[in-house]
Amino acid sequence: MLRLLLGAALFVCCGYAGYAVNAHYRKRSNLLDGIVGYIDALDKGISYLQSTLCELTKAYSADKKGDCAAILSAYVRLLEQGSFSKEDCMKTVATRLLTGYEKSVVADMLFSLGKSDYDTQLSDLAKFRAVLDPIAQTSKQNYKKYGGLSFKLGILAGLAALLIAA
Numbered sequence: 001m002l003r004l005l006l007g008a009a010l011f012v013c014c015g016y017a018g019y020a021v022n023a024h025y026r027k028r029s030n031l032l033d034g035i036v037g038y039i040d041a042l043d044k045g046i047s048y049l050q051s052t053l054c055e056l057t058k059a060y061s062a063d064k065k066g067d068c069a070a071i072l073s074a075y076v077r078l079l080e081q082g083s084f085s086k087e088d089c090m091k092t093v094a095t096r097l098l099t100g101y102e103k104s105v106v107a108d109m110l111f112s113l114g115k116s117d118y119d120t121q122l123s124d125l126a127k128f129r130a131v132l133d134p135i136a137q138t139s140k141q142n143y144k145k146y147g148g149l150s151f152k153l154g155i156l157a158g159l160a161a162l163l164i165a166a
Contacts, residue, residue: 007162013158014154021147022148029142031066031068034064036133041059042060043122046122053079054076054080057075
C-alpha cells in the first residue's frame with residue numbers, strides 16, 4: 001500500500017513538473033507576443049492618434065494580464081515619474097522569461113521611446129520589431145513543440161514511476 005502511495009506521489013510530481021515546463025514556454029511566448037503587439041500599437045498610435053506615450057501604453061496594457069502587463073505598468077510608473085535611466089528600464093524588464101540579450105533589447109526600446117522626432121521614432125520601432133519578431137516566432141514554435149511535449153512526457157514519466165513503484 002505504501003509503495004502505491006509513493007508511486008501516486010511520483011506520478012503527481014512528474015505531471016506537475018511537465019506542467020511547469022509547459023507553463024514556462026507559454027508565458028515566454030505570451031510575453032514576447034505582447035511586446036511585439038505593443039510595438040505595433042505604438043506604431044499605429046504614434047502615426048494616427050498622436051497621443052502621449054503614457055496614454056498609449058496605458059491603453060494597450062489596460063486589458064492585458066501576465067508578465068507583459070507587469071512590465072508595461074512598471075514602465076508607465078517610470079514615465080509618470082519623469083526622468084529615468086537605462087538601469088531603471090533594465091529593472092523594469094527583469095524577468096526570468098527573457099534572456100540577457102532580449103532584456104537588453106527591450107530595455108533599449110523602452111528607454112529610447114519618446115526621445116526622438118516622429119520619423120526617427122517610427123524607424124526605431126521598425127528596427128526593434130525586426131529584432132524581436134523572429135524571437136517571438138521562435139518562442140511560439142518552441143511552445144507548440146516543447147510545451148505540449150513536456151506535459152505529455154511528465155505524465156508518461158509519472159506513469160512509469162507509478163508502475164515501477166507499484
